[in-house]
Amino acid sequence: MLERVPAMISLRTVAGIAYTNQRIHNYIGVGQEELRGRGWLKYIHPEDQERVLANQAHSTEEIQTMDHMYRLRGADGAYRWFRTIAEPYPSVDGKSYCWYGVATDIDELYRSRELLRERELQLNLLTENLPAVLFKAAPDGSIVYINQKGIEYSGRTVEDMQRKGWIDLLHPDDFEETSDHWNRLLTESLGYDTVNRFIGADGQIRWFHTSVAAYRDDSGKTLAFHGVMLDTTAQKAAELALQQSEQQMQRMMDTVPSMLWSVAPDGRAVFINEKARDYTGLTVDQIQDWGWIQVIHPEEREYVVQEFKKAFANGSCYGTEHRTRRADGIYRWHMSRGEPLRDEDGQIVQWFGLDIDIDERKRMEDHLRETRVKLARASRIATVAELSASIAHELNQPLAAVIANAQAARRWLSNRPPNLSEAMTSIERVLRGGSVADERMQYIRALFKQQPLRKKHAWPSKIIREAIRFVHEDAKRDEIPIDVQIPDDLPPIVVEQIQIQEVLINLISNGIEAMERNARPPHLIIRAAFVNESELLIEVIDNGPGLKDTQSIFDAFVTTKENGMGIGLAVSRSIVEAHGGQLWAENNPDHGAKFSVKLPCGAATSGPP
Structure with a gap:
């Protein structure tokens, strides 16, 4: 019967192993003789031998049950965990005892238990060493676990928490909100995630990011509440500092x-x-x-x-x-x-x-430009007055002589009979006086001289737009449409910007005035482009009546206007030529006139303004 029992059975006396059944032999791979006495000991794991022998000696001395776990080597050389329970029974003569033992293979159970113990140890190490407060609460809200971090911060153990609670550790400003979250957690099992302040055992107040969730079984019943509290004091301080910095920056930018x-x-x-x-x-x-x-x-x-x-x-x-x-x-x-x-x-x-x-600056610039125009106009008027006085002074004598000789010639011719000889003499004197007057007029016409200019880089598009804007400031001209055709990639040119603007203002104003006497809808075009790498061409094109003479209009005191002085185009050409450029006019094929300004793109030069 012992040979057929599905267990490993042995009999031990004071002298050692006296009997082992076949199941033990099959596992170890040796016969019964090899295991008698102390022969079985060499099949016990070396680390377990001393403990097994001590256990046997103790049970022998005290005549009590022997119960120990050890590793036993099998026939394949591998060790497995076994548990042996042996009960003492008196021998036949009643003078000694025998121990009848049963060895059970518990290798899988033992290893599972060790694995579980290892996992529990790792979990305990994790929860106790995490830089966060971990806690567990029963369904009624009582704290049943708190890790070492929580104990150190609060100064309370689990027993203290169950006796005193934790609600008094809340900062007064966060009491109401956190209490509402906790009550909803207990009544509705709704987890929460919030940021609040707690008072530590040292009296210091620290910020925590607290998250709590309900743990339920398969039926949905709440078994416990698990929570984690992360210390965010440093982050909160940085956040508050950032907010203050942003507010300060906002106030600064707003002011x-x-x-x-x-x-x-x-x-x-x-x-x-x-x-x-x-x-x-x-x-x-x-x-x-x-x-x-x-x-x-x-x-x-x-x-x-x-x-x-x-x-x-x-x-x-x-x-x-x-x-x-x-x-x-x-x-x-x-x-x-x-x-x-x-x-x-x-x-x-x-x-x-x-x-x-920059509105005030713009208005001052416009006022300055207008003042310059007025000064230029006044200067031209003064120049004309001065020239008139000069002309009168220079022509007074030759003209007086011409008149006197002409009158004399008339008297000689009115005689009966006429004195032709004297009349011819007077006429010759008239011709000489006219020639003198003509020479002096030629001298006076030399009004314009080129002088060195102070030039600097300027953007053509800006010069043109400023000129247009100045013209449009006149209420009578702001409704005249102007088609501006300027490429975006025009590079700067080297000019005296104000003078070139004056030229364009004059040309634009002339074009607008020319179209005022026209039945066609006014249309003014301004084009700018580089004709080559060193010359810029600006064209002002109107659809007015055109020009009768495209050459003489640039002469001083020649004008097609009813009240004009004939100075503007002469001055404009003088300015352009002083820049080393050209100004000319031509009529369009259909109607209207075109004024062209060609300017060189040279380097800046210094000279008298």
Whole structure:
């Protein structure tokens, strides 16, 4: 029967192993004789031998049950865990005891238990060493576990938490909100995630990011609540410092006496300061999708959009001068500048810019320009008066002689009979006096001389647009349409900007005045282009009646106007020629006239202004 029992059975006496059944032999791979006495010991794992022998000696001395676990080597050389339980029974003669034992293979059970113990140890190490407070609460809210981090911070053990609770550790300002979250957790099993403050055992207040969730069984019944609390005091301090810095920066930007703005690389508006919001009456949302362009004056709107898109495409700096509509509908001149902000890789991450009110400066420039025009006009008038006096003085004697000799000739011819000899003499004297007058007139005509100019780089498009704007300031001329055909890529030229502007103002004004006497709808064209690498050509084309003489109109005191003095075109040609250029006029094939200005693109020179 012992040989057929499905267990490993042995009999031990004081002298050692006396019997082992076949199942033991099959496992170890040796016969019964090999295991008798102490022969079985060599099949026990070396680390377990001393413990097994001590256990056997103790059970022998105390005559008690022997129960121990050990590793036993099998026939394949591998060790497996076994548990042997042996009960003592008296021998037949009653003088000694025998132990009948059963060895059970518990290798899988033992290894599973060890694995579980290892996992529990690792979990305990994890929970106790995490830089966070971990806790577990029963369904009624009582704390049943808190890790060492929580004990150290609060100064309370689990027993203290169950006796005193934890609600008094909350900061008074967070008490109501956190209590509401906790009550909903207990009544509705709804987890929560919040940031609150707790008072530590040292009296210090620290911020925690607290997350609590319900743990349920398969039926949905709440078994416990698990929570984690991360100390976010440093992050909260940094956040508060950042908020304060942002608020300070916001206040600073809002108090800057200019309009500040920023846009994303895709053109989406990100920020405008209070000055910009107050001036335009628009919010950040209202200026999205190019909504800001609505406050730009219609005459500069297309130009501003082109410059803005060009800067975005090239990643270059942005700069324009334009009129911006105020919230009350009034337009004021502003200078707009923008710069791209790039990351370490050179990629644009944002654009920052500002708009500065330059309306007063513009008005002063216009006033100065108008004053210059008036001074120039007054100077021309004074020059004409001076020239008139000079002409009168220079021609007084020859003309007086001409008149006297002419009268004498008439008297000689009126005699009966006429004195032809004396009359011829008087006529010869008239001719000599006229010749003298003509020579003096030729001398007076030499009015204009070229002088050195102080030149500098200037943008042709800016010169032309400034001239147009000045002409349009005149209420009588602001409705005349002007077709401006200027390429975007015109480089700067070296000129005296104000003088060239005066030339263009004169040509534009002449064209507009010429079209006023015309039945056709007025249409003025201004073109600019480089004819070669060293010369710029500017054309002012009108659809007026045209010119009778395209050459003499540039002579001093020659005019086609009813009240003109004949000085403007002469002065204009003198200015252009002083720049080393040319000014000429020609009639269009159909109707109207074209004035052309050709300017060289040379280097800047210094000389008297």
